[in-house]
Amino acid sequence: MTTPEPPLRAERERLVQKIRSLGELSPDEENALRALPMRVKELRDGDDIVREGDRPSVSCLVLNGFVCRYKLVSEGRRQILAFHTPGDIPDLQTLHLSVMDHNLGALAPSKVGFIEHTYLHNLVREFPNIGHLFWRDTLIDAAIFREWMVGIGRRNAHQRIAHLTCEMYLRFKAVGLTTDHHYPFPATQTEIGDALGLTVVHVNRVLRDLRDDGLVTIDRTGVHITNWEDLAALGEFDPLYLHQDRSVSA
Amino acid sequence: MTTPEPPLRAERERLVQKIRSLGELSPDEENALRALPMRVKELRDGDDIVREGDRPSVSCLVLNGFVCRYKLVSEGRRQILAFHTPGDIPDLQTLHLSVMDHNLGALAPSKVGFIEHTYLHNLVREFPNIGHLFWRDTLIDAAIFREWMVGIGRRNAHQRIAHLTCEMYLRFKAVGLTTDHHYPFPATQTEIGDALGLTVVHVNRVLRDLRDDGLVTIDRTGVHITNWEDLAALGEFDPLYLHQDRSVSA
DNA sequence: CGCAATATTGACCATCATCAATTGGCGTGG
DNA sequence: CCACGCCAATTGATGATGGTCAATATTGCG
Numbered sequence A, B: 001m002t003t004p005e006p007p008l009r010a011e012r013e014r015l016v017q018k019i020r021s022l023g024e025l026s027p028d029e030e031n032a033l034r035a036l037p038m039r040v041k042e043l044r045d046g047d048d049i050v051r052e053g054d055r056p057s058v059s060c061l062v063l064n065g066f067v068c069r070y071k072l073v074s075e076g077r078r079q080i081l082a083f084h085t086p087g088d089i090p091d092l093q094t095l096h097l098s099v100m101d102h103n104l105g106a107l108a109p110s111k112v113g114f115i116e117h118t119y120l121h122n123l124v125r126e127f128p129n130i131g132h133l134f135w136r137d138t139l140i141d142a143a144i145f146r147e148w149m150v151g152i153g154r155r156n157a158h159q160r161i162a163h164l165t166c167e168m169y170l171r172f173k174a175v176g177l178t179t180d181h182h183y184p185f186p187a188t189q190t191e192i193g194d195a196l197g198l199t200v201v202h203v204n205r206v207l208r209d210l211r212d213d214g215l216v217t218i219d220r221t222g223v224h225i226t227n228w229e230d231l232a233a234l235g236e237f238d239p240l241y242l243h244q245d246r247s248v249s250a
Numbered sequence C: 001c002g003c004a005a006t007a008t009t010g011a012c013c014a015t016c017a018t019c020a021a022t023t024g025g026c027g028t029g030g
Numbered sequence D: 001c002c003a004c005g006c007c008a009a010t011t012g013a014t015g016a017t018g019g020t021c022a023a024t025a026t027t028g029c030g
Helices: A007-021 A025-033 A117-125 A129-154 A157-174 A188-195 A200-212 A228-236 B005-021 B027-034 B118-127 B128-154 B158-176 B189-196 B198-214 B228-234
Strands: A039-043 A048-050 A058-064 A068-070 A078-084 A103-106 A108-117 A182-184 A216-219 A222-225 B041-042 B048-050 B057-062 B067-074 B080-085 B103-106 B110-116 B182-184 B216-219 B221-225
Touching: A007 A025, A007 A058, A007 A129, A025 A129, A025 B216, A048 A182, A068 A188, A068 B128, A078 A129, A078 A188, A078 B128, A108 A117, A108 B103, A108 B198, A117 A129, A117 B118, A129 A157, A129 A188, A129 B067, A129 B080, A129 B128, A157 A188, A157 A216, A157 A228, A182 B048, A188 A200, A188 B057, A200 A216, B005 B027, B005 B057, B005 B128, B027 B118, B027 B128, B057 B118, B067 B189, B080 B128, B080 B189, B110 B118, B118 B128, B128 B158, B128 B189, B158 B182, B158 B189, B158 B198, B158 B216, B158 B221, B158 B228, B189 B198, B198 B216
Parallel strands: none
Antiparallel strands: A039 A108, A048 A103, A058 A108, A068 A078, A068 A103, A182 A222, A216 A222, B041 B110, B048 B103, B057 B110, B067 B080, B067 B103, B182 B221, B216 B221
């Protein structure tokens, strides 16, 4: 629970990897990112990290596990707004938007690091380039929201699931967490439905269809993409909105 | 089409008003905003301003009229991602995200001002506070995307339209463009449908319901909210996500 | 082994989409 | 001044995607 934890090198490095995927970093800047003091916390599946209405004085770096942002609406319904992989700082926005307008929670046992805003502000003051890249990160965040809006608003259930699995594949790949066409994805079918504006029942049926059609297999352990071409075509997936210019593509 | 246009004071001032709604501005900062050089352009209804794939070297300030961001998907379907009022800079993100991942177009005859990125970069270098407020603006942009996702994913047609009319009321109010519970809103029913993931036909029916129930009346000239309380309740409207702390509330 | 959460399947239903036609407003040209 | 054309609004009839309700099967795990 304190600052210098011995076996955290690999996890911290994913932050550097993530930020480097957004733009050039000098060695000094990389080291400054590596040196960020953080308070590490282990989370259980389902634990909330920040809630709507909070005014946190820290931001949260995902070290490992799987985290999501969500909003609750009436009658226990919820909308998941984003999934976050290790290396992400899902609430980076609290640097400039003091009140949380949604929740952040763990979808699996996870480890996160809390970084004081003061450290982050000092960091961007000393390294304006890191400030640009942080800003850029929140902009890509917004680009993903937009693409999800298109999916929920204008694509059918099969296309939405196809699109989501393609997106997450590229995002996991950017932080080196894919092997062949597989990546860890611990979301339940309920959670997939909450992300895509569908019910569990329907998600279940569509997953069977996609599996039967040899496109993709999804279970609690992860996602196996068995036919990238057809899956991307079905979901009309165009990775432009991820702005991953400097990563390897699919 | 050139920099100093005589009768633009009121329109330019809306930018100052908008940015001031995001946080404190010093007199110097306000004047720097007022002095931004821009190339003014008149747009017809339907004109595109920037397109997906473009790499603009300017950002676009809405001086008057009504502008939206949208994406096209297969079979002529489209999803409108955002509406923008005068005072907004809808593509401020191009400062740090060089490639446009969506389109920006006018929904009515409009006047916009194009501002060179170099001027904006110089501005935020000289006045870091303006940089923070610009960043903040793009974050609120993202907060609105999130709220729209919730609507499209988890609210029915009546709630979505109720919610949208409430949101736009507060946003128009923040730049002083409302009178009583009315504001100009030139979107067609097709465009409202494209924003909310609905068809024209259904939008039309729901608008009739809301009018018959005495909640809100919408036509090409604008929106009359006849029963704010019930309308906001129906749409489960909570303005927290607009982060308008320093504006007057409803 | 047994609970609890998740996955799966069936039956039925509702919201909203699709297709199609009509009306009304408005600008333009004869 | 009126006819034509166009676009938006409106309404009816019908249908499909996906939701709701409910029951059963699995799976993970203490």
